[in-house]
Amino acid sequence: MSIIYFLIGCSVLLALLFLLAFFWAQRSGQNDDLYTPSVRILLDDEPEPHDKK
Template sequence: MSIIYFLIGSSVLLALVFLGAFFWAQRTGQNDDLYTPSMRILLEDEQPEEKKSDRNQI
């Protein structure tokens, strides 16, 4: 029966650690902009491809 008290205490302690990490991430601005990184790949300019005739002249 004493193991159940240990497991409950450990789970509460682990939950408090994760809650503290969440609040730290919010305070330091880790989740400020979630939209831009996913759209950046769509908005980047593509590099122009070389012409095939330029590559064959080597």
């Protein structure tokens, strides 16, 4: 029965870690631009200039 308490404690600790990581990602601005990644494949890249001698 004590293993159940241990596993519940581990799962709560893991859930808190994921919650903290989520709030850290939101605060650091990782989800600010949701539009650009979805259309990046559609945009043409500028061709790289080739230095011919």
